[in-house]
Structures are given as structure tokens and as C-alpha cells.
Amino acid sequence: MHNFLALVKVNLKNTFSMTDGKQKKSALNRFLPVFILIALLPSIASMYFLTQDLIGILSPIQQTGIVVALLLMGVSITVFFFAIFLVPSVYYFSKDVETLLALPLQPWVIVASKFVVTVIYEYFTLFFFALPVLAAYIVKVQPPVGFYPILLVVLVLLPVVPLIFASILIMSIMWLVPFAKNRDFFNYLSMFFALGLALGINFLAGSAATVSQDVLIDLLMRGNNSLTSVFNLFIPNIRFAVEALVKISLVDTLIYVGIVVLASAAFVALAQIVYFRGAIGVNETSANRKRLKGKAYSKSTVSGNVILTYTLKELKLLFRTPIYLMNCVLSAVLIPGIMIASFSMQLGDTSELRQIIDSIPWGTPQLSLYILAGGAAFGWVITSLNLITPTAISREGQNAYFMKYIPMSYFAQMSAKVLSGMTISLLGIVCFILPVAWFIKLPLNLTLIAFAASVLSSVFMNYLGMIVDILHPKLVWEQETSAVKQNLNAVFTMVPAAGLSFGIFFLIGKLPTEGWVSLLIFLILIGLDFLLVYLTKRVAEKAMPRMLG
Amino acid sequence: MIQIENVTKVYSGKVKAVDNISLTVQDGEIIGFIGPNGAGKTTTIKMMTGILSPDTGRVLLNGIDIVQQPIEAKRQFGLVTDNPDVFLRLKGIEYLNFMADIYDVSEADRRERIQRLAETFEMSAALNDKILSYSHGMRQKIVVMGVLVHSPNIWILDEPLTGLDPQSAFALKEMMRKHAGEGKTVFFSTHVLEVAEKLCSKVAIINKGKIFYFGTLENLKKDYVDMSLEEIFLEVTRNA
Numbered sequence: 001m002h003n004f005l006a007l008v009k010v011n012l013k014n015t016f017s018m019t020d021g022k023q024k025k026s027a028l029n030r031f032l033p034v035f036i037l038i039a040l041l042p043s044i045a046s047m048y049f050l051t052q053d054l055i056g057i058l059s060p061i062q063q064t065g066i067v068v069a070l071l072l073m074g075v076s077i078t079v080f081f082f083a084i085f086l087v088p089s090v091y092y093f094s095k096d097v098e099t100l101l102a103l104p105l106q107p108w109v110i111v112a113s114k115f116v117v118t119v120i121y122e123y124f125t126l127f128f129f130a131l132p133v134l135a136a137y138i139v140k141v142q143p144p145v146g147f148y149p150i151l152l153v154v155l156v157l158l159p160v161v162p163l164i165f166a167s168i169l170i171m172s173i174m175w176l177v178p179f180a181k182n183r184d185f186f187n188y189l190s191m192f193f194a195l196g197l198a199l200g201i202n203f204l205a206g207s208a209a210t211v212s213q214d215v216l217i218d219l220l221m222r223g224n225n226s227l228t229s230v231f232n233l234f235i236p237n238i239r240f241a242v243e244a245l246v247k248i249s250l251v252d253t254l255i256y257v258g259i260v261v262l263a264s265a266a267f268v269a270l271a272q273i274v275y276f277r278g279a280i281g282v283n284e285t286s287a288n289r290k291r292l293k294g295k296a297y298s299k300s301t302v303s304g305n306v307i308l309t310y311t312l313k314e315l316k317l318l319f320r321t322p323i324y325l326m327n328c329v330l331s332a333v334l335i336p337g338i339m340i341a342s343f344s345m346q347l348g349d350t351s352e353l354r355q356i357i358d359s360i361p362w363g364t365p366q367l368s369l370y371i372l373a374g375g376a377a378f379g380w381v382i383t384s385l386n387l388i389t390p391t392a393i394s395r396e397g398q399n400a401y402f403m404k405y406i407p408m409s410y411f412a413q414m415s416a417k418v419l420s421g422m423t424i425s426l427l428g429i430v431c432f433i434l435p436v437a438w439f440i441k442l443p444l445n446l447t448l449i450a451f452a453a454s455v456l457s458s459v460f461m462n463y464l465g466m467i468v469d470i471l472h473p474k475l476v477w478e479q480e481t482s483a484v485k486q487n488l489n490a491v492f493t494m495v496p497a498a499g500l501s502f503g504i505f506f507l508i509g510k511l512p513t514e515g516w517v518s519l520l521i522f523l524i525l526i527g528l529d530f531l532l533v534y535l536t537k538r539v540a541e542k543a544m545p546r547m548l549g
Numbered sequence: 550m551i552q553i554e555n556v557t558k559v560y561s562g563k564v565k566a567v568d569n570i571s572l573t574v575q576d577g578e579i580i581g582f583i584g585p586n587g588a589g590k591t592t593t594i595k596m597m598t599g600i601l602s603p604d605t606g607r608v609l610l611n612g613i614d615i616v617q618q619p620i621e622a623k624r625q626f627g628l629v630t631d632n633p634d635v636f637l638r639l640k641g642i643e644y645l646n647f648m649a650d651i652y653d654v655s656e657a658d659r660r661e662r663i664q665r666l667a668e669t670f671e672m673s674a675a676l677n678d679k680i681l682s683y684s685h686g687m688r689q690k691i692v693v694m695g696v697l698v699h700s701p702n703i704w705i706l707d708e709p710l711t712g713l714d715p716q717s718a719f720a721l722k723e724m725m726r727k728h729a730g731e732g733k734t735v736f737f738s739t740h741v742l743e744v745a746e747k748l749c750s751k752v753a754i755i756n757k758g759k760i761f762y763f764g765t766l767e768n769l770k771k772d773y774v775d776m777s778l779e780e781i782f783l784e785v786t787r788n789a
Contacts, residue, residue: 287682289674292642300642300677301649301660309650313639320638320679399635405598406651407623549601 003105007113012120014478038495042502044132051136064141065246071133072154072242076162076235078129079122083166085326089481090118091167092174093323097279107272115167115267122159130155146248153253154241157260161235164267171271174278237263306408310416315423317395318388323480324395332386332424336432344439357440366513368446372521373508375433375450377501379457382428384497388421389465390489393473393547397483400475401548410540414466418536421462429454449518456525461497463532468492470536470543550576551597551703551736556606558592558758566592568758569606574736574751579729581745582738584755585786590738591631593755594707597736598628610703624652626703627696633688633712637681641672641691644680645698652699659698666694669720686712693721704728706737710744722748742778756786 051067058064091097091114100110134151137143237259244252292300304312318324361367392414393400403413433454437447474487504521511517551574558567567589574580584590595601597608599615599622608615615622636644642663649659667673670690680688689712696704704725710718725735725748739745745752746766754762762769762785766778773781 287675287678290677291674292677296677297642297664298660301646301656301663303646303654303656303659304650306650306653309647313636313643313647316643317636317638398632401595401600401630402635404600405623405628407620408651409620545602 004109004113007109008116011113011117047132048136051133052140055140067137068245069242072238075126075129075158076238078125079159080162080166082125083163086118086121087167087170089323090114092279094479108268111271111275112268118163119159122163126159144248150244150253154245160260161237161263164263171274171278175274307412307416311419314417314420321480327484328386328388329424332382332428333431335385336428340435362443362446365515368449369508369513369518371446371450372453372518373504375453376457376504379454380461380497380500383425383458383461384493386424387484387490388424389418389462390469390493391484391487392417392466393469394487395483397475397477410544411537414536414540418462418466425458456529459529460532461493463536465493466536467539470539550611551734552609554606556596556603558596559604565758570760572753572763574734576734577729577732578750579725579735579748581749581752583745583752588755589758590755591707594705598705599623626705627699627701629693629696629706629709631707633692638679640677640679642676644691645695648695649698654699662698666697670717686714689713690717703734709737742782746778754785761785
């Protein structure tokens, strides 16, 4: 037990440590909690008010328990989805398994300590989702005193079962997929498979929760939170948690806890068998040791423009490092992909949505302004999500000194890094705007407006991310995960991204709907881009010489 | 030529990592930079190469100030750092070609040099594999090759022989001799005193950020008669 606690402590320190322990807290670090709060405030507030409205509707028919069911279900699915990304990082790519195996530790200690780290990690997810909804629920419903201790137990144990599901899923894939000789390929394949499965389960969970209209009306008429029973649920212990909270039931609480304890014990026992078989040698890579000859050698030694060469190097590292591929590249393509998929599923040839879209008068000046704003907002948001430029220097880690001794100006290096970010942003933009334009039959001129606006806003956001990372690089890390996932630089780009997106729609609402307004907005976007390019140059020249010093 | 003039570096406002050192390395010399762990060797090399800025003093490489004209100064040297774990997900050949592009090496030159260096360091069969698949010694070799591919005038090498197999270590030492023989400059740090003894025209001994000796080994031995280089080194650093 002593070993277990010691390992948990070390793992937590490694996972959540934000500084190298030498530097004093910078002003940026001190204000970080405030920044994060500002970034999350709009979402938290809207969740709070949305919940209040929902309770207002459900209260007269005595169905407020649905809010609890929705919350627990929503948190569980979110935990599961995040865990698909988290579990490979903590269990497989952290590169510590072989070190730990050489220590006199029992296998369960290693597995359980890693599991505890993932559970604590998921509390952040839980905190963000649960707090505003629960606050609204408590204010509106005013549950009895017995609700609170049960709530505490439920929340503390809530991430455990979805995490176990995700962990077993990932571990099985890592163990069973037979590409052991080529670990890189195997890692990529596992990731895509796991992502596909996670999305599939999400869709299934959504459709499983649907019931026929007659049953629904019957349950509604019965009142007394009877509707909560339809949230039946691929996470088996949730129904007991819902019953426990809605009916203040000790028996249901005990069943809920019992399931969590049993599932945890079973997981640790199973993981001891499955985990180590997949984890050992996961960081090895294949080598052919084949001599390069003739044309292949000539092709490999072609000279190129230095900025393009540097950009290509950045892209190769992004695509070849599984953690970066997952967090920086796939996120940029996957999010638009999911949006398109769910949108296209609702949009048949005869649906109401199709009829509404078909009746949209595309030619009006007001609409073209909103298309422009939508394009710009999409560019800001999708770029702030890909994390490439806000982590471009952080990802160099201890090798960042390389940037300082090569004969290439800092601005040229930053431009190459921005270019790599732009490449992925463009991929996301093309993957989204073209299919949407096709689905909604958007005229070509409006498609071009949306595309141009999103490219311009994407340039802005990429340079902004670059400036943030020049000023606040996270260079001390042991695992690649820390450079991207535990790097709060992304928050500093997400706040302005959200602000600008709201701002542009607000601006359009206030301005007259004439052609010159579009031109004005384009000029503003171009002006902002030039400003950011200039600032990047200044900041790089000033801050880079001091970096690592 | 390397000129280090009254250079000081203070960390966190307190610790003097390098304390007012001055050295001039003439063309055609191989300088061994010797000192115990934490003596200030790597900090000095970092200031010579623009990774760190000196708090006082200046560093000139072939007469060019590394702080005032950084890009021009950086074209004068090639650096082998003490950490060969760079760009592990690039293939060896991609890394070398990348370095050749950064230093603007012509296609003909890079092809000839990469082929020659790969033969010398027995890396021909590994060039098309990712650096991640290399052993520590192979990573050290690819980093050395990345420097030699652009044929810099000044070589600055931080512990370059660590991890190299005997053949490759021998080949690198021969290259260093040849480079100096062509009237160019080699500056390298090492812990291996025998290497310094056999290879260097001069040694600089640094401890606690200060240079305690800079000159030929013959002159140093005259001051410490009947003592081995190891004993001399221990004596000098003990009295620091």
C-alpha cells in the first residue's frame, strides 16, 4: 500500500506539474486561474441558465429528476470520450512502464496507480460539467439534506465505471491488434479504431435512449420522476445513482458503490493480464536497415527552400508523433467531421430542415454578412482547437536550444511553425466549408466569402498562438502529452477566439446591411493579420534570445 | 578563430556559472575544454553558440560577434551538443537533408558528403530509418554527421565522443586533426583526459566558472613534474 501511494504521488506530480521547479511564477502563471475562469464563464453561465429553464418546464409535471439523469449520463459519456484520448497517453505513451517494471513493484500497484491518475484527471471534466447544472438544480429544486452526502459519494465515484470501460477497450486493442512488429503503425491504427468505436458508442447511446411516443407520454403522465427510468444506460450503475439522488435512497447508494468497487477490483485483476502484454515495447519503432541507393538517395537529398523545409519538418513531427497527431491534427479534422456527419444525418431530401434550408434567400446582403461572420468565427474557433502554434515551441521541449544556434532568424522559424499550423487549419476549413456549402446548396460567391474569411481569421489565430507560446513556452516535460494536453497556452487563444466570434456577430447586428460593410470587415480582418505578423516578429526578436537563459 | 572576452554568466542573479573568462583560439588549433561536472563548460559553449547571452563580455567567431550579428556568426560554426536525442521521429537522411537546407549546402556537396560520412561512420544502412530506432551511439553519429554535412569552419563539440564505438571515435578524432590541419578551429569539451592529451594543441581547464589554465600540455607538465595528466587535473581543480 505504501508503494501504491508513493507511485500515485509521483505520477500525479509528473502529470500535473506545470513548471520546471526553478523558475518563479510568471505574471502569466499567476493570472492563469482568472484567464481560465473568463474562458469558461460563458459556457458555465449558459449551462446554469439552461438547466434552470429545463427545471422550470419539468417541475410542474414532477419530472425534475430527468436533470439528474441527464447530468450523470452526460458526464459519463464525456468522461468515456475523453478517456479514449487520455488512456493511451497515461498507460502507453508515458514511456515509464519499462522503468517501473524494473522496480520491485507488484503489477497491480502500477495499474492501480495509473488508474487513480486518470480518475483524478477526469474530475476536471466532471467539475466543469456538473457544477453549473448542480448549482441550478439545488437552487431551483431545493433537495432535502440527505441529498448532499449521496451527491458527494456519487460524484466522487462517477468517472470510475466509464473510465474502466475506456481503459479495457484501449488495453484490448493494444493487446490484440496483430501489428506488433510495427508499433508506430499499430499505434495509429489503434487510435483510429478507438475513436471510431467511441463515436459509434455515442451514436448508439443516443439512439438507445429513444423510446416510443406512447411510452413517453405514459411516463410523463405518471409524474414523480418516472421518466428517469428511460435513461437506461450503457453505464450500468448510473440508474442506481439517479434513483439514490432523486429518491434519497440509501439502498440504491449502496448498490451504486458496490458496483463501482466490484468493477474496480475486476478491472485491476484483468488489467494486470492485458495491460503489460500491450505496453511492453510500445515505444520501440521499426527499422529496415536498408541502404538508400540511386534514385531513392537522390530524391532524399533534394535541396529546398529553408522555410518550406522547416515547415515540412514540423508537419512530419506532428504526423509521426501519435500524441501530436491525435491532439493537434485529428482534433482539427475530426471536430468538423463530426459536425458534418451529424448534420448530414438530419438532412435528408424531405426533412423539415431541408425545406427550411431550401427556402433561404441567399441573395440578401444581410445573409452574406452573416456568412462572412460565420466563416471568420469558424476560422478562429477551429484554429484555436488545433493547438499547433500555441504549443509549437513547447513541443520542442529540452531541444528548443536547436532554434537558437542555427543560422535562421527567429521570425523565419516562427513563420515556418505558423505555416504548419495554417496547413492543418486549412485542412479543417476545407473539410468543413466545402461539404456544408454542398449540403445547403450555398452559392459559389458566398462559399468563397466564407472560405476567405475563415482563412484570414485562421492566420490571425495561428500567429496569436505563436506569440503566446513564444512568451510562455512549456519546455520542461517528460512526456509528449504534457507539451500539448497539459499546456494552458491553448486557453490563451481560446478566450480571444470565443470573444472575437461573439464580437463579429455583435458588430454585424449593429452595422447597416450594405455592401461596403463586408469590405470593411474584410479590411479589418486583413489589418488584424498584418498587426499579428508584425507583433510576432517583435516578440520573437525580443523574447527568443532570453528563452532557456 | 574564437575570441572569448571577459565573459560572465550569472543564473538567477546569484550563481556565477561562468566568471569573467577570456580565451583566444587561433586558426589551426584543437582546444580541449576540461573541467569537472558543473564547472561551466556547457554554459560557456552555450554562450559561444548563441543559445545563451553573456551577462558581460563578448564572443567573436571569426571576428563576428554572436550577439550583434547572430545569423552571420552562426554560419561560422557547427555544434554537437551533449544530447543526441533530437528530432527522433525524422529519418536519419531527413535530418541530414534538413541540416543541409538550413545551412544552404548545394545538392552535389550534400550528396557527396552524406555518402562519405555514412561510410566513415558505418551508417549507410541506417539512414532511411527513423532516429528513434537508433542506439545512443548511432544518434551521436547522426548528430556529428549533421554538423559535418555543412562543413563549418569552426567545430564546437560538447562531449562528442560519448557513446561512440572505437572505430567511429577514431574516425572523428582523425577528422578533427585533419580539420585543424587545414587551418580551421576545433573546440571540444571532454572528461577523457587521455583524449585531450593525444589530440589537443592546447587545453583550457575550467572549474567553478573560472579558467585555471589555458596553454599547451607541455607547459602545464613543466609546472607539475612527475605527475600524470589525471593527477595534474585533480591538483588544479582541487586548488580552485
